[in-house]
Amino acid sequence: MHKIMKLGTIAATAMVAAGAVSAGTLEKVREAGELACGVSEGVPGFSNPNSDGVWVGLDADFCRAVAAAVLGDANAVRYVPLASKQKVLAVSSGQVDMTSRTTTWTMKRDSAEGVDFTAVVYYDGQGFMVSAEAGINSAKEMDGATVCVTTGTTTELNLADFGRANNLSLEPVVFEGKREAVDAYALGRCDALTTDMSQLAAFRTSFADPSAHKILPEVISKEPLAPLVAHGDNQWKDIVTWVVYGIITAEELGVTQANVADMAANSADPSVQRMLGSSGDTGGFIGLSSTWMLDAISAVGNYGEIYERNLTETLGLERGLNAQWKDGGILYAMPIR
Amino acid sequence: MSFTKRTAKPGFSVQNIGSALSQAVVLTVVLGIVYVLFTNTQENLALRGIESGFEFLDHEAGLPIGDSLIAYNPTRSYGYAFLVGILNTLFVSFLAVVFATILGVFVGIARVSHNWLLAKVAAIYVETLRNLPLLLTLFFIYSVVLAALPHPRAAIELVEGVYLSKRGFYLPRPMAEAGFSIFLTAALAALALGLGFWRWAVTYKMRTGRPMPGFWGGLGIFVILTGIAYLATGRPISSELPVYAGFNFKGGLAMKPEFASLLIGLVLYTAAYIGENVRSGIQSVQAGQIEAANALGVSNAVVTRKVLLPQALRVTIPATTNDYASLVKNSSLAVAIGYPDMVSIGGTIIGQNGQAVEIIGMWMAVYLTINLIISLGMNYLNARVLHVER
Numbered sequence: 001m002h003k004i005m006k007l008g009t010i011a012a013t014a015m016v017a018a019g020a021v022s023a024g025t026l027e028k029v030r031e032a033g034e035l036a037c038g039v040s041e042g043v044p045g046f047s048n049p050n051s052d053g054v055w056v057g058l059d060a061d062f063c064r065a066v067a068a069a070v071l072g073d074a075n076a077v078r079y080v081p082l083a084s085k086q087k088v089l090a091v092s093s094g095q096v097d098m099t100s101r102t103t104t105w106t107m108k109r110d111s112a113e114g115v116d117f118t119a120v121v122y123y124d125g126q127g128f129m130v131s132a133e134a135g136i137n138s139a140k141e142m143d144g145a146t147v148c149v150t151t152g153t154t155t156e157l158n159l160a161d162f163g164r165a166n167n168l169s170l171e172p173v174v175f176e177g178k179r180e181a182v183d184a185y186a187l188g189r190c191d192a193l194t195t196d197m198s199q200l201a202a203f204r205t206s207f208a209d210p211s212a213h214k215i216l217p218e219v220i221s222k223e224p225l226a227p228l229v230a231h232g233d234n235q236w237k238d239i240v241t242w243v244v245y246g247i248i249t250a251e252e253l254g255v256t257q258a259n260v261a262d263m264a265a266n267s268a269d270p271s272v273q274r275m276l277g278s279s280g281d282t283g284g285f286i287g288l289s290s291t292w293m294l295d296a297i298s299a300v301g302n303y304g305e306i307y308e309r310n311l312t313e314t315l316g317l318e319r320g321l322n323a324q325w326k327d328g329g330i331l332y333a334m335p336i337r
Numbered sequence: 338m339s340f341t342k343r344t345a346k347p348g349f350s351v352q353n354i355g356s357a358l359s360q361a362v363v364l365t366v367v368l369g370i371v372y373v374l375f376t377n378t379q380e381n382l383a384l385r386g387i388e389s390g391f392e393f394l395d396h397e398a399g400l401p402i403g404d405s406l407i408a409y410n411p412t413r414s415y416g417y418a419f420l421v422g423i424l425n426t427l428f429v430s431f432l433a434v435v436f437a438t439i440l441g442v443f444v445g446i447a448r449v450s451h452n453w454l455l456a457k458v459a460a461i462y463v464e465t466l467r468n469l470p471l472l473l474t475l476f477f478i479y480s481v482v483l484a485a486l487p488h489p490r491a492a493i494e495l496v497e498g499v500y501l502s503k504r505g506f507y508l509p510r511p512m513a514e515a516g517f518s519i520f521l522t523a524a525l526a527a528l529a530l531g532l533g534f535w536r537w538a539v540t541y542k543m544r545t546g547r548p549m550p551g552f553w554g555g556l557g558i559f560v561i562l563t564g565i566a567y568l569a570t571g572r573p574i575s576s577e578l579p580v581y582a583g584f585n586f587k588g589g590l591a592m593k594p595e596f597a598s599l600l601i602g603l604v605l606y607t608a609a610y611i612g613e614n615v616r617s618g619i620q621s622v623q624a625g626q627i628e629a630a631n632a633l634g635v636s637n638a639v640v641t642r643k644v645l646l647p648q649a650l651r652v653t654i655p656a657t658t659n660d661y662a663s664l665v666k667n668s669s670l671a672v673a674i675g676y677p678d679m680v681s682i683g684g685t686i687i688g689q690n691g692q693a694v695e696i697i698g699m700w701m702a703v704y705l706t707i708n709l710i711i712s713l714g715m716n717y718l719n720a721r722v723l724h725v726e727r
Contacts, residue, residue: 089691108691113386113387113388156400156688157399171585173595180673191585
């Protein structure tokens with residue numbers, strides 16, 4: 001009931017809000033002095049409050065990076081936890097300025113739901129986790145299995161597609177929240193849990209005995225996760241897009257949180273000079289100050305540092321697809337010039 | 338003595354015109370606000386490139402549903418998927434209303450019982466259930482159900498073909514064999530005979546004043562005749578037993594833990610409220626009437642049926658109407674424990690096509706319709722009870 005009311009409120013906001021969302025998010029953020037950033041309701045490694053109540057994770061760091069680039073203050077972020085089915089509406093209605101919350105870039109959302117995707121921050125894919133004692137090694141052996149899944153996501157659809165494509169009868173048990181789905185799986189209600197691979201790894205580490213659970217090798221979908229902005233404000237979309245590219249480029253160029261000030265002053269690399277504002281004015285292209293990336297990198301570091309801090313150290317995730325293109329991954333930021 | 342009617346006669350007076358004008362103004366303002374909201378919504382949706390309208394109901398849903406009363410697969414349309422949700426909502430609400438009423442009546446009677454233990458147990462039950470949020474109760478029941486039951490590999494076999502496990506409660510499914518239609522006809526005839534006997538017994542008792550066990554006699558006629566017909570037609574009902582294969586049971590009838598938990602939660606929660614309605618109804622009947630009936634030597638059962646209930650129901654029914662309505666609305670908490678009710682399936686549809694305004698509108702329309710129907714039915718019942726009392 002509570003969820004419905006929350007959703008209803010957002011829908012009502014969408015109805016009443018004046019049609020002036022199409023421009024001026026940058027002015028709105030500057031005026032408010034803070035960035036309203038939609039995050040998940042708690043996904044370890046991506047956006048999750050730590051024991052001090054501070055939001056940490058890869059997605060939370062991208063909120064910080066945007067706030068630092070726009071306002072010069074990485075802490076000027078108001079985190080708004082959003083359930084899966086609220087996220088699109090919250091952005092299109094202007095309740096939040098952007099989301100950074102493990103949202104899959106799909107054609108339908110990008111074109112017909114009033115939101116735009118910016119740049120991919122994580123290449124994920126949906127997989128299955130099963131109990132080790134079930135003795136199965138491939139998702140294709142799961143005929144007749146019961147699968148716990150979260151509602152309001154592309155996950156449900158992928159599960160049905162996978163079953164249809166491989167002629168498997170899979171029985172879904174659909175939960176409102178991720179936590180409930182994971183708990184039901186842990187209690188043995190389902191033979192398998194399905195969600196993005198990164199989250200399976202995160203949830204596996206949270207079990208009493210992680211070795212009793214096995215993540216199956218099949219990746220059944222492409223899940224490019226990207227921040228969302230409202231459709232129609234091109235300048236704001238450019239800002240979020242290029243902050244993401246800047247963070248990725250910083251790793252490629254060897255700019256880190258520790259050396260960014262030094263690089264800004266002394267680097268002889270023209271690419272670094274352009275990005276950090278030592279020569280030219282890349283920030284001016286998108287209405288920001290010339291030190292936009294200097295501020296962002298000082299606040300959160302480069303992509304490699306963000307990944308290491310949030311995903312490798314705590315969850316033990318490999319870089320995999322999310323390695324730089326030079327290192328065998330598909331992370332490829334557009335050139336900043 | 339003469340009375341003048343105080344109701345205003347239709348006619349032209351300054352007062353009337355003023356009142357009519359002010360009502361017209363209020364109505365115009367309200368309609369105007371609704372109109373502005375509607376057009377503004379349409380404009381905003383179009384401006385942001387959000388689809389609107391109900392065309393999506395015909396599109397392929399693609400979403401999986403775990404527990405459905407009608408045959409469903411992901412190639413069906415969104416509209417059909419939503420219908421599955423509506424039926425699930427109706428099914429769980431209907432069963433919960435029936436069981437909550439039965440349990441509630443027992444609880445209410447126990448509350449006013451002279452048996453100290455029974456009254457206290459009922460009081461503790463009512464106070465506990467009424468003072469806990471239903472959501473917590475549901476989580477608790479669901480966790481306990483799941484934690485207590487074994488994996489289907491080691492399912493508890495109650496009797497042959499009846500299994501209890503974390504995957505649910507599996508029963509044999511009755512299957513019609515050759516000769517079933519003859520048997521069905523015979524059974525219906527037996528039912529008619531039984532009912533006929535019951536009616537005859539009632540009129541006989543009214544006419545002669547001699548007792549005649551109409552209900553039990555009618556039931557006996559039905560059971561015996563049906564039994565003979567079953568054997569005579571060569572046992573035309575077989576059963577399909579659930580069999581454990583691979584991951585889960587296949588075949589048979591299944592009641593899933595989500596459905597069971599939701600049903601138990603709704604029944605326990607609502608029965609606490611209905612119990613209180615029944616208690617207040619019973620206590621609203623003056624003790625003097627019961628004592629008078631007892632003094633005349635009328636049996637307790639007859640006092641309850643003929644003196645207590647008709648008067649107690651007048652107090653109980655209106656309050657219970659509200660509880661039935663709450664029960665239907667509370668069934669939307671299904672989403673928290675994974676039962677695919679209308680809200681759960683609608684939520685999935687929103688996640689996939691983003692048309693929240695339409696889906697929320699559909700939710701509201703369905704709940705409104707269900708609850709208005711409940712209200713109508715209960716008002717009819719209430720009117721009948723009032724009539725009986727006069």
